[in-house]
Amino acid sequence: MNLGGAATAAIGALTADRERLRALLDGFAELTEPDSGPGVTRLAYTPLERRAHAVFAAELADLGAAVRTDAAGNTIAELPGTDPAAPAIGTGSHLDSVPNGGRFDGIVGVVAAMETARLVVRHDAAHRHPLRFVVFAAEEGARFGQACTGSRIVAGLTSSDDLPGKRDADGVSFADAMAAIGLDPARVGEARWDPAGWAAFVELHIEQGSVLESTGRRVGVVDAISGSTRLRIDLAGRASHSGGTPMHLRADAAAAAAEIVLLAESVALRAAAWGTRATVGRIDVAPGSMTTIAGSAALWVDVRGLDIDRQQRAAAEIVEGAEAACARRGVRLTATPLAETPPVPLPAAVRDTLVAGCRDLGLDPAVLPSGASHDAQQVNEVTPTGMIFIPSRDGISHDPAEHTDLDDVALGTTVLAASLLRLDAEL
Ligand code: HGY
Numbered sequence: 001m002n003l004g005g006a007a008t009a010a011i012g013a014l015t016a017d018r019e020r021l022r023a024l025l026d027g028f029a030e031l032t033e034p035d036s037g038p039g040v041t042r043l044a045y046t047p048l049e050r051r052a053h054a055v056f057a058a059e060l061a062d063l064g065a066a067v068r069t070d071a072a073g074n075t076i077a078e079l080p081g082t083d084p085a086a087p088a089i090g091t092g093s094h095l096d097s098v099p100n101g102g103r104f105d106g107i108v109g110v111v112a113a114m115e116t117a118r119l120v121v122r123h124d125a126a127h128r129h130p131l132r133f134v135v136f137a138a139e140e141g142a143r144f145g146q147a148c149t150g151s152r153i154v155a156g157l158t159s160s161d162d163l164p165g166k167r168d169a170d171g172v173s174f175a176d177a178m179a180a181i182g183l184d185p186a187r188v189g190e191a192r193w194d195p196a197g198w199a200a201f202v203e204l205h206i207e208q209g210s211v212l213e214s215t216g217r218r219v220g221v222v223d224a225i226s227g228s229t230r231l232r233i234d235l236a237g238r239a240s241h242s243g244g245t246p247m248h249l250r251a252d253a254a255a256a257a258a259e260i261v262l263l264a265e266s267v268a269l270r271a272a273a274w275g276t277r278a279t280v281g282r283i284d285v286a287p288g289s290m291t292t293i294a295g296s297a298a299l300w301v302d303v304r305g306l307d308i309d310r311q312q313r314a315a316a317e318i319v320e321g322a323e324a325a326c327a328r329r330g331v332r333l334t335a336t337p338l339a340e341t342p343p344v345p346l347p348a349a350v351r352d353t354l355v356a357g358c359r360d361l362g363l364d365p366a367v368l369p370s371g372a373s374h375d376a377q378q379v380n381e382v383t384p385t386g387m388i389f390i391p392s393r394d395g396i397s398h399d400p401a402e403h404t405d406l407d408d409v410a411l412g413t414t415v416l417a418a419s420l421l422r423l424d425a426e427l
Pocket residue numbers: 105139140141147371372373374
């Protein structure tokens with residue numbers, strides 16, 4: 001599509017400043033829980049996540065944007081367009097992390113949004129649509145099990161009723177954590193977005209995989225985002241003396257847990273489950289003494305897929321296999337669903353615009369699915385949404401070793417800024 005001279009000129013002018021991006025990334029990386037060990041620990045609905053949102057809000061306010069925090073704890077900044085009646089075009093991501101996570105997951109999408117806003121203001125780039133820059137609260141499911149809570153709330157997928165029930169390892173619920181940072185969980189319905197107020201949304205994110213790196217691409221455009229079925233499995237066996245109890249008289253909860261971990265892996269490796277990923281990233285065992293057979297155990301199971309049938313069937317097969325193993329071992333099993341998110345194909349119109357924008361910048365983007373889930377998945381319920389990926393070194397993420405080259409962050413930001421202006425010209 002021929003964008004016309006003005007739009008093309010505006011797009012060409014917006015080149016991200018890598019040193020400003022470095023400073024923003026370094027600043028957010030310092031906001032980690034004291035004595036929390038390596039990497040970044042800035043969990044959902046904690047005071048530290050609020051401090052990170054405040055950094056974003058101050059920067060956007062300095063640029064003259066109107067900034068507000070909604071009832072879900074999302075922070076939304078807006079630069080008015082030339083047509084006040086036009087729906088908004090938006091970008092953004094999240095600032096919360098997993099425990100001992102990396103410096104880039106979610107953060108690059110936020111610093112890219114901040115730099116894009118600065119470029120638009122600095123170069124007085126004309127845009128008809130209002131531009132909205134969003135930091136979603138509580139994207140990581142690591143603390144409460146449910147991922148993408150801030151974006152699910154704006155999409156109407158999570159309501160106030162859902163918040164008291166989901167609890168973290170200390171028994172603190174979403175509702176408790178929100179109230180502790182000054183939010184009112186009873187009012188999250190007020191944060192819901194009206195589709196009529198939106199034209200499109202684009203999220204920049206690290207790939208959290210190794211497709212871009214292994215194919216020598218510097219940028220990717222996402223065509224589908226994986227879903228996730230998450231559950232907790234509690235096992236009740238019989239604690240007893242590790243020396244005095246013969247092997248055939250045991251109900252060993254740790255041994256049952258170990259069998260379930262390997263079962264989950266084998267289910268995902270079956271040909272029928274192709275493309276499904278199953279992970280048990282956490283096991284708690286009690287009493288946790290070397291000379292006592294484990295009386296109880298808890299496992300957290302994460303099943304991901306790009307095909308909802310295979311995703312849900314794999315989760316069901318894991319539970320069925322676990323029940324059979326526990327019956328054989330004399331261990332009682334309780335499976336509790338934690339979260340269910342379907343895979344989402346992203347709209348071709350936005351995907352193709354992002355691809356064309358990359359090509360205009362002389363890039364050859366990969367078009368690929370996302371193995372991780374994202375806020376974009378939920379926002380797509382409200383407005384046509386796209387995602388831009390930049391490479392993850394060695395495909396590592398959710399770990400202190402997570403790394404993306406600053407040049408790739410800068411290039412991704414330049415692509416994001418160009419994409420927003422291209423969408424502004426096309427819509
Ligand atoms: O867990 C995920 O897929 C994402 O990083 N929240």
